[in-house]
Amino acid sequence: MVSIPLEERMRTVRFKVDDRPHIVVNAAVCNNCSVRACVYVCPANLFVPLDDGGILFNYEECFECGTCYIACNQEGAIQWSYPRGGYGVTFREA
Amino acid sequence: MAFLSKEASLALVQRVHRLIGIKNGSTPHGAPQPRRQRSAPRPGAEHFDVIVVGAGPAGSAAALVAARAGLKVLLLERGEYPGSKNVSGAAFYGSAILNELIPNWWEQAPVERYLTRRVLAFMTAETSVAIDFRTTRFAEPPYNGFSILRPKFDRWFADQAVAAGAFLLNAAVVDEVLWEDDQVVGVRVRRDEGDLRADVVIACDGANSFLAKNAGLQREFHAHEMSLGVKEVLELDEGAIRERFHLHDNDGLAIEYIGAITEEVSGGGFLYTNRDSLSLGVIGQISSLAEHRRRPYELLETFKRHPSVAPLVRGGRVREYSAHVIPEAGWNMLPKLYTGGMLVAGDAAALCFVAGLYLEGINYAIQSGMAAGEAAVAAHQERDFSARSLARYVERLRARHVLTDFASYRHAPGLVNSPRLQNLYPELIAAGAEQVFRVNGGPKRKLLPIALDTLRRANISPVHVLQDAWQAGRSFGW
Amino acid sequence: MRIAVCLKQVPDPATVEVDPLTAALDTRRLLYIASPADTAALEVALQLAGAEGHVSALCVGPPAADAVLRLALAAGATEARRLWTPFLPLQAPAQTALLLAAWLQRGEAPDLVLCGTRSSDQGSGQLPALLAEFLEWPVVCDVTQITLEGDLARVQRRLDRGAREELEVRLPAVLAVEAGIARLRHASLTGLMRAERAAIPVSELDDLGLEPADLAFPAATTRMVTPPRPRTRPIFTPDSTRPAHERITQIITAGVTRKSGKVLEGPPDQMAEVVVEFLRERGFV
Numbered sequence: 049m050v051s052i053p054l055e056e057r058m059r060t061v062r063f064k065v066d067d068r069p070h071i072v073v074n075a076a077v078c079n080n081c082s083v084r085a086c087v088y089v090c091p092a093n094l095f096v097p098l099d100d101g102g103i104l105f106n107y108e109e110c111f112e113c114g115t116c117y118i119a120c121n122q123e124g125a126i127q128w129s130y131p132r133g134g135y136g137v138t139f140r141e142a
Numbered sequence: 143m144a145f146l147s148k149e150a151s152l153a154l155v156q157r158v159h160r161l162i163g164i165k166n167g168s169t170p171h172g173a174p175q176p177r178r179q180r181s182a183p184r185p186g187a188e189h190f191d192v193i194v195v196g197a198g199p200a201g202s203a204a205a206l207v208a209a210r211a212g213l214k215v216l217l218l219e220r221g222e223y224p225g226s227k228n229v230s231g232a233a234f235y236g237s238a239i240l241n242e243l244i245p246n247w248w249e250q251a252p253v254e255r256y257l258t259r260r261v262l263a264f265m266t267a268e269t270s271v272a273i274d275f276r277t278t279r280f281a282e283p284p285y286n287g288f289s290i291l292r293p294k295f296d297r298w299f300a301d302q303a304v305a306a307g308a309f310l311l312n313a314a315v316v317d318e319v320l321w322e323d324d325q326v327v328g329v330r331v332r333r334d335e336g337d338l339r340a341d342v343v344i345a346c347d348g349a350n351s352f353l354a355k356n357a358g359l360q361r362e363f364h365a366h367e368m369s370l371g372v373k374e375v376l377e378l379d380e381g382a383i384r385e386r387f388h389l390h391d392n393d394g395l396a397i398e399y400i401g402a403i404t405e406e407v408s409g410g411g412f413l414y415t416n417r418d419s420l421s422l423g424v425i426g427q428i429s430s431l432a433e434h435r436r437r438p439y440e441l442l443e444t445f446k447r448h449p450s451v452a453p454l455v456r457g458g459r460v461r462e463y464s465a466h467v468i469p470e471a472g473w474n475m476l477p478k479l480y481t482g483g484m485l486v487a488g489d490a491a492a493l494c495f496v497a498g499l500y501l502e503g504i505n506y507a508i509q510s511g512m513a514a515g516e517a518a519v520a521a522h523q524e525r526d527f528s529a530r531s532l533a534r535y536v537e538r539l540r541a542r543h544v545l546t547d548f549a550s551y552r553h554a555p556g557l558v559n560s561p562r563l564q565n566l567y568p569e570l571i572a573a574g575a576e577q578v579f580r581v582n583g584g585p586k587r588k589l590l591p592i593a594l595d596t597l598r599r600a601n602i603s604p605v606h607v608l609q610d611a612w613q614a615g616r617s618f619g620w
Numbered sequence: 621m622r623i624a625v626c627l628k629q630v631p632d633p634a635t636v637e638v639d640p641l642t643a644a645l646d647t648r649r650l651l652y653i654a655s656p657a658d659t660a661a662l663e664v665a666l667q668l669a670g671a672e673g674h675v676s677a678l679c680v681g682p683p684a685a686d687a688v689l690r691l692a693l694a695a696g697a698t699e700a701r702r703l704w705t706p707f708l709p710l711q712a713p714a715q716t717a718l719l720l721a722a723w724l725q726r727g728e729a730p731d732l733v734l735c736g737t738r739s740s741d742q743g744s745g746q747l748p749a750l751l752a753e754f755l756e757w758p759v760v761c762d763v764t765q766i767t768l769e770g771d772l773a774r775v776q777r778r779l780d781r782g783a784r785e786e787l788e789v790r791l792p793a794v795l796a797v798e799a800g801i802a803r804l805r806h807a808s809l810t811g812l813m814r815a816e817r818a819a820i821p822v823s824e825l826d827d828l829g830l831e832p833a834d835l836a837f838p839a840a841t842t843r844m845v846t847p848p849r850p851r852t853r854p855i856f857t858p859d860s861t862r863p864a865h866e867r868i869t870q871i872i873t874a875g876v877t878r879k880s881g882k883v884l885e886g887p888p889d890q891m892a893e894v895v896v897e898f899l900r901e902r903g904f905v
């Protein structure tokens with residue numbers, strides 16, 4: 049079937065997960081953010097809004113695209129870098 | 143290599159500087175960039191003539207040119223292999239350019255299909271009108287374009303640089319450039335003992351352009367200047383591809399979609415044929431995705447379900463999903479292209495051409511990479527790595543028509559992302575076409591009344607249309 | 621201290637795709653890694669050897685397997701060598717062990733051979749024991765901890781149900797470690813560059829003093845043993861006539877009554893009789 053849920057699509061991608069996160073989200077800033085741009089723009093759906101107004105972020109299945117930090121207009125919310133050499137996403141055909 | 147005279151080149155450089163210099167110093171938050179901490183390389187760092195950061199098409203081209211000239215070249219790539227982090231559609235229209243570097247390159251490179259058919263489709267939610275261009279003249283060497291898959295292509299291209307003598311090091315992320323006085327003299331890799339020295343550092347690190355920002359050559363980007371592309375590779379039987387897209391052999395087609403494909407989000411879609419798969423994806427301006435709260439993978443689903451796309455992708459199995467950003471604003475976001483000891487090329491220099499029917503970055507990346515490689519070689523011949531000497535790079539870009547393309551199309555991005563062009567005109571074209579083609583027993587109407595009628599219904603004045611036509615002419619026509 | 625580490629190149633499980641219709645593996649989409657237990661062994665080796673020690677990395681595999689040896693060199697291994705022969709059958713722990721043993725018996729033998737307890741692809745876990753057999757050295761598998769005291773290794777190994785066993789082994793020995801006990805260090809840039817520049821020497825059968833015939837072991841019979849499946853239990857539904865808290869307790873315990881042992885008493889013959897009868901009743905003998 050051509051239409052598939054995101055989780056299944058993500059399973060086609062290979063990630064070599066480092067034990068240290070390359071992106072760190074500052075909860076203190078996000079708690080006061082009403083825009084929530086990151087939640088909508090992230091192509092891997094890694095930002096999940098929580099009931100208590102916070103943001104849950106998981107770095108493991110990240111494409112390292114940079115969209116989140118470009119979209120977020122709150123100073124200091126996202127500390128963004130590439131993963132260490134050899135870790136992270138590996139495309140085989142993209 | 144024929145260079146311009148010193149005076150002519152200086153004049154040229156100054157002109158370009160005026161153009162580029164305008165927006166340097168402004169940031170999205172309006173404040174000037176704080177001057178970053180500058181570090182010098184630690185003693186004992188190994189020295190190279192040229193260090194190229196990033197083994198995408200720009201980096202491999204630069205490394206290839208410099209290595210062929212006999213320089214000691216290091217090509218640093220953060221991925222497990224070149225291409226492992228890279229995403230394009232990809233329709234590669236730089237065959238003739240690459241042919242200069244590697245004659246008959248397509249005979250040895252991992253190409254998918256040569257493109258003989260280009261389609262531009264205007265979409266509404268239910269309708270589509272397409273301009274279909276097909277020629278057999280693109281089926282002859284050096285060919286006009288090829289569909290490629292980046293992880294395979296980039297790996298091959300980097301291997302060509304290695305064959306020419308460049309030293310390729312994978313799994314090495316560069317975090318910053320290193321300075322002595324006002325001269326870039328090396329880079330710092332995020333590993334123990336990570337400092338390296340070079341006479342010339344060529345930053346080819348792609349769209350996020352962290353090195354140029356680190357060196358103070360580029361500002362932070364606005365969310366309206368960058369687009370996000372999400373893409374799928376769908377496996378489909380070779381026979382089915384030929385049949386569905388009316389192909390004979392290893393020829394292929396590229397379809398660009400504009401209009402309702404991304405709903406209210408500014409952007410577009412693409413579909414390219416590979417040997418036994420399809421590459422398809424949507425591209426959306428980041429600010430627009432955030433504003434309309436549209437998730438990129440949902441747009442991709444909508445795209446695949448569109449009545450004119452669904453039959454083309456039917457039965458395809460998703461082989462890989464990927465995402466990458468694209469610098470969209472062209473001329474308006476060019477960084478300062480060089481400083482003492484450093485050059486910036488490819489997407490890192492925002493040399494990616496995105497405007498409606500064009501989505502070309504690989505060819506410009508290769509051209510600018512070659513120009514940067516040539517500038518580095520020339521600087522080595524004179525043993526002068528100052529900004530003045532490296533200004534030659536801009537000359538080389540001009541000679542390759544890179545800067546001229548970006549300058550002459552500098553109005554296109556704004557126009558292409560305007561709501562009227564994004565949604566209204568495709569809507570009008572489709573609606574108009576529907577009226578032309580609909581047979582309902584009434585009298586056949588002439589085209590102009592239909593057009594004016596459609597405009598009236600859409601509530602836009604013909605004056606606006608003329609203004610846009612002027613803009614379009616200015617952007618694409620003259 | 622001289623340590624040899626055996627590394628195997630395996631497909632990254634995240635890239636293994638099986639065609640749902642033909643059950644065929646899509647080999648074009650595979651990416652390869654060093655087997656995780658082997659990289660743990662490498663890290664342990666680097667730590668045990670210390671700055672003055674000598675760690676040699678060995679891999680039996682085709683030219684593409686140079687990648688795992690470069691990984692080892694980058695992390696700090698002193699030298700690397702690939703052993704290879706086109707005559708190697710596909711799944712061949714015995715032949716692999718034979719090649720490794722042949723190499724290790726030439727020249728200066730190491731004090732210790734470390735490897736992973738089982739590879740992440742085939743994972744039969746035979747290699748350490750076979751290698752020790754060919755070398756006529758002691759072997760300990762499932763190792764979770766190693767401390768060296770002179771020519772004695774104090775070793776902890778994992779047993780079932782969380783139990784640990786402590787052993788002392790006289791060197792030279794083969795120790796096979798668990799994947800989780802160490803994470804390979806991130807190589808320095810100097811290490812990475814040295815590894816990338818290194819030429820990896822290869823030894824083929826000739827160099828090892830072997831012949832293709834040596835690899836042809838007497839025909840082996842594989843016996844598949846399928847342990848009896850636990851009997852299915854009817855799914856438990858709480859008794860709706862009971863009060864709420866009792867039903868909740870029933871759900872939580874899933875209606876399982878804890879296993880109870882039965883103590884037999886009597887003369888040994890009689891007790892044996894009862895045990896055999898018990899097993900027979902349940903179909904075990």
Ligand SMILES: Cc1cc2nc3c(=O)[nH]c(=O)nc-3n(C[C@H](O)[C@H](O)[C@H](O)COP(=O)(O)OP(=O)(O)OC[C@H]3O[C@@H](n4cnc5c(N)ncnc54)[C@H](O)[C@@H]3O)c2cc1C
Pocket residue numbers: 130195196197198199200201218219220221224225226227228229230231232233234235314315316317346347348349352370371372373423425465466467468487488489490493494501502503504505507
């Ligand atoms: C969805 C999509 C579709 C596209 N379609 C097309 C198309 O059809 N045709 C076309 O011509 N163009 C297309 N483009 C544009 C094209 O992909 C880019 O213009 C092109 O990749 C630019 O090449 P580059 O070498 O400058 O950068 P990249 O290809 O991005 O290469 C940068 C390299 O640098 C490495 N790198 C980055 N940072 C570091 C660091 N700090 N240290 C070490 N290494 C680093 C990266 O891993 C990467 O290998 C498309 C882009 C997208 C996103």
Ligand code: SF4
Pocket residue numbers: 073077078079081082083084085086087103119120121122125126
């Ligand atoms: S990351 Fe940025 S956009 Fe997302 S919630 Fe935090 S502050 Fe808001």
Ligand code: SF4
Pocket residue numbers: 071089090091092093094109110111112113114115116117
């Ligand atoms: S870099 Fe891209 S994939 Fe990773 S978290 Fe940000 S938006 Fe998501």
